[in-house]
Amino acid sequence: MSDAAEPAVLTERRDGVLVITINRPEVRNAVNGAVAQGIAEALDTLDAEQDLQLGILTGAGGFFCAGMDLGAFVRGESPWFGDRGFAGIAQRSARKPLIAAIEGFAVAGGFEVALACDLIVAAEGAKLGIPEAKRSLVAAGGALLHLPKRMPYHAVMELALTGDPWPAERFHALGVVNRLAAPGSAVDEALALAAAIVRNGPLALAASKEIVQRQFDWSAAEQWAKQGEIAGPVMTSADAKEGASAFKEKRDPVWQGK
Template sequence: MSDDVQTQVQATDQGSVLIITINRPDAKNAMNKAAAEGIAAALDRLDAEDDLRVAILTGAGGTFCSGMDLKGFLRGETPFVEGRGFGGLTQQSPAKPIIAAVEGYALAGGLELMISCDLVVANANAKFGIPEVKRGLAAAAGGLMKLPDQIPHKVAMEMALTGEFIDAARAHELGLVNRVTDGSAMDGAMELARAICANGPLAVRISKQIIEESRGWSLESRWDEQAKLTPLVFASEDAREGAAAFAEKRAPNWKGK
């Protein structure tokens, strides 16, 4: 990554967890091209390195992401990565799980980044919304398509057409957020990440793949489509190790194969 990209996004390891931090606090972590490229590069690394099991996406300075950098937009800059979408994430998810740790605001493109993650942990004071219509824009980085998949249709419609925000309690009630914390969202996300890391990495990856892809499978084909993937899990060394560890009352030693 270039120095500019490394400045805009910081990627650090904590054991098997890759923490990806949007580092533009003076701009409320508004997404620009360099930050999008930084996220994409970090996610490439997540999937490429066997020792990394889970990523956490967060923002520096008490804000998750306030959306697209409008000053950059006026200069003709687009914070998209080809094939990956807005912020290097919204059109292509990594094969491994990614958790959003949300403090402050997840708005516009920031919300679209959040809902492109597999799980969400948010501080109780967080706020969420797609206010693009207030600026004569549309939530075209996935908000208008993904949000109705994750919350009731009419609630998604209201958020899109009014541009108004919802709070963390309402987001949790709707199922948009997995866990709400009174303290640090990062602490809650790390707890969730560690729970995932304790499991077989191949089983986790295939389980995520089936949950994501099965939404596009027909009722007639879904069992056949799943049958193309699950044998990879059941015939794996990890499957045998998991059974042996259970029988021997010990922690499993996963190999990811």
């Protein structure tokens, strides 16, 4: 069990990456008020600090997250935090890219936390699912909103209506999980994926994420204009000129984030 004095959420900086760890293994990293606040504050740090380009969200103790801490909820603790919503992430994630690194399982609200991230790395054999219907509850933390955009209709319905978890391998085949990792190495695999991302221009990363996420709300008539509003400042930035110069001069670019 973790020391009660330890923070519910730990952070570590690693070469431009902020590793965020839910640190309540004694309750399978269930989300209480402290976890929601800790994740929200970590995302605030990620978005605010220029030397951080990407976040990795994971769990301590060999598993990701079991969802809402029902005991804490009964005691009056809220697993929502500000406008970020459930677990400090479900309704408003980070502006910068996020990778979920899953060991063991990510179920119920825990899976919804993972779905609030932009990429998912999962250990082979990890179980992912939304079992809420088994308790006459609804997966209202984002799963029923995100999954229909990422999986075939009938697959989403099976997952939601049976409540049965699926192995990471099935989600990988459906494209929901980006990479599979050997058990115990999900964070290492996520760091390898992060290394391929953080070398790119930070303005381009944030703009690309925003366009991909927001385009579902744009009509065909407005999508090019809306994309231009986001991409235009990046295309005329100092970093864009630096990227072109570095390519021409066969050297690594030096990004300034402006």
